[in-house]
Amino acid sequence: MKPDILLVEDISTALPILELLEPHYTVHVLPEDSEVPAAVAGRIRALVTTTNKGVDGALIDALPNLEMIANAGAHLDRIDLAAARARAIPVTYTPGISVAEVADLAFALLLSAARLTCEGDRYVRAGRWHDGMLRFGIRVNRKRLGIVGLGRIGRVVAKRARGFAMEVHYHEPNEMTDVAYRYHADLIELAGAVDFLVVTCTSGPETDGLINGRVLSALGSGGVLVNMARRAVDEAALIDALENGVIAGAALDTFAHEPRVPDALTTMENVVLQAHMGTKTWETKRAFAARTAANLDAHFAGAPLPDPVP
Amino acid sequence: MMANKPEILVIHTSAPKVLPELEKRFVVHRPPEGGRDAFVAGIAERIRALVVSTFVGADAGLIGSLPNLEIVINGGGHYDSTDVDAVRARGLPMTYTPLVTTEDVADHVVSLLLHAARRMCEGDRFVRAGAWSHGPMSFGARVHGKKLGIVGLGHIGRAVARRAEAFDLDVSYNGPRRKDDVSYRYYADLAEMAAAVDFMAVTCGTAPETHHIVDRRVLQALGGEGLLVNVARRCVDQTALIAALKEGIIAGAGLDVFESEPDLPDALLAMGNVVLTPHMASAAFEAKQDQVDMILANLDAHFSGQPLPTPIP
Numbered sequence: 001m002k003p004d005i006l007l008v009e010d011i012s013t014a015l016p017i018l019e020l021l022e023p024h025y026t027v028h029v030l031p032e033d034s035e036v037p038a039a040v041a042g043r044i045r046a047l048v049t050t051t052n053k054g055v056d057g058a059l060i061d062a063l064p065n066l067e068m069i070a071n072a073g074a075h076l077d078r079i080d081l082a083a084a085r086a087r088a089i090p091v092t093y094t095p096g097i098s099v100a101e102v103a104d105l106a107f108a109l110l111l112s113a114a115r116l117t118c119e120g121d122r123y124v125r126a127g128r129w130h131d132g133m134l135r136f137g138i139r140v141n142r143k144r145l146g147i148v149g150l151g152r153i154g155r156v157v158a159k160r161a162r163g164f165a166m167e168v169h170y171h172e173p174n175e176m177t178d179v180a181y182r183y184h185a186d187l188i189e190l191a192g193a194v195d196f197l198v199v200t201c202t203s204g205p206e207t208d209g210l211i212n213g214r215v216l217s218a219l220g221s222g223g224v225l226v227n228m229a230r231r232a233v234d235e236a237a238l239i240d241a242l243e244n245g246v247i248a249g250a251a252l253d254t255f256a257h258e259p260r261v262p263d264a265l266t267t268m269e270n271v272v273l274q275a276h277m278g279t280k281t282w283e284t285k286r287a288f289a290a291r292t293a294a295n296l297d298a299h300f301a302g303a304p305l306p307d308p309v310p
Numbered sequence: 311m312m313a314n315k316p317e318i319l320v321i322h323t324s325a326p327k328v329l330p331e332l333e334k335r336f337v338v339h340r341p342p343e344g345g346r347d348a349f350v351a352g353i354a355e356r357i358r359a360l361v362v363s364t365f366v367g368a369d370a371g372l373i374g375s376l377p378n379l380e381i382v383i384n385g386g387g388h389y390d391s392t393d394v395d396a397v398r399a400r401g402l403p404m405t406y407t408p409l410v411t412t413e414d415v416a417d418h419v420v421s422l423l424l425h426a427a428r429r430m431c432e433g434d435r436f437v438r439a440g441a442w443s444h445g446p447m448s449f450g451a452r453v454h455g456k457k458l459g460i461v462g463l464g465h466i467g468r469a470v471a472r473r474a475e476a477f478d479l480d481v482s483y484n485g486p487r488r489k490d491d492v493s494y495r496y497y498a499d500l501a502e503m504a505a506a507v508d509f510m511a512v513t514c515g516t517a518p519e520t521h522h523i524v525d526r527r528v529l530q531a532l533g534g535e536g537l538l539v540n541v542a543r544r545c546v547d548q549t550a551l552i553a554a555l556k557e558g559i560i561a562g563a564g565l566d567v568f569e570s571e572p573d574l575p576d577a578l579l580a581m582g583n584v585v586l587t588p589h590m591a592s593a594a595f596e597a598k599q600d601q602v603d604m605i606l607a608n609l610d611a612h613f614s615g616q617p618l619p620t621p622i623p
Binding site for chain 2: 109116267
């Protein structure tokens, strides 16, 4: 008898997880904005969700025989952990899978904004090459890179940058003793000391609007900003800085009210805009699915969970 | 003092910033478009140095028409636009600006690879068109940890390899001979390498033996998930490449050079799975400044009787 599990539908991440689960479980898919049918609720022993969708307390309450929650993703802020804990239901997640993926895109965005890659592509497709050369971009190699938030993603960005013989600086609340990169306790000082700023800090109240007009002024008119951290950049200040030449350009993977992106940005030449693509490769999605399935399998085999939430 | 300034002839420069610097030091003559020979005839005897570029050089006729020419200064790493034999026959020195842009070209190669794999220009168009409000953008391909094959492990190829290592890419290369000073995997056969890698970067020099070495057979070996990056002129058979992209023989490409630039086939312009840049692999303004500095250093050395910093080999 296959255990019954509930999969919260999430088309936006389109996890290739169904094919992994269906051989071993009776999978009930919970469509968006719907409730669990009463006939099914009592049979559900595990719940699979995503970082995007999460699980609220009401859904947990609606499943009397729930034994575990498996989150396909690294972030837990949309999961009611207190409600799960109250019923002693273990929660698993998939940390670390997309770290290098996000770092790759962060460094790619730096190259793109500095060397005008997508602008060049637009230029060619619009037939403007016949009128002459595109303006020159900004050299990346051997320049100074400032990383805001030297966590796991920031460290991989630093590693990529070393391949381009860049000088790496960083800002963190506290100096890190295990790296040789230049530490700046003051963010404005960091921005003033580097050519490029890549923001990879975690999103939270303490980093809300961290990159403000003063930081951008310090970065200066030859500087380029790359943002991978939701909410860390004051979007209005950034638009103002880009419109007035306070900085040279920017590349953004997250926005204050995504998927809505201000017209001021979508009509600007000197920005590169991505639809929150940091983690979005097929390889990562397959890995998310495989790790999630591994946690479910361990639970139902009575084995220790590989990735319990701490 | 004006009378003491040496007179020079500037045929072409791709670094316009050099001109004001030259004018501080020299009497600069620039022929009008279309009227070169008549213009040169009037000043030929006064010209002591000739400035040319990779794009527009000097032929034997021009060199022969300047009786008091002392030196030819080429702006650019390639100098096959000038009749070097005619320069040598006169016993004249010639300089160029080698390796100025090597690192910048390598930056752009890696950038094109990342852009093609992660579908970044497509993503940028997606956001600008407002499509994100109607649903998510589809996924790209991972770059780190995969296999990269470099066609031509010269200066640029080596600089690409160093960057690729920082992305944990497994690097192999193809060329006429194995290099003893690198540990990357060598393939004598290009199609064999193409079949073994995920991505291929073409950085080889332009020579008869590399003409169209990336052909349909090589692209077939690269395969349906493979990506091609090209910054080398004439090494890739463009017709075969377009067919391969259309038919899904390879997944995508990042291209900085084209046959008969700036005219691009409509088939290429209409494709979503390619990144097209206008021959800008070296177009960082710092690179142009470095080139300006090197041109001036060679001229200054010549006119002060010092050894030339970068004579052609």
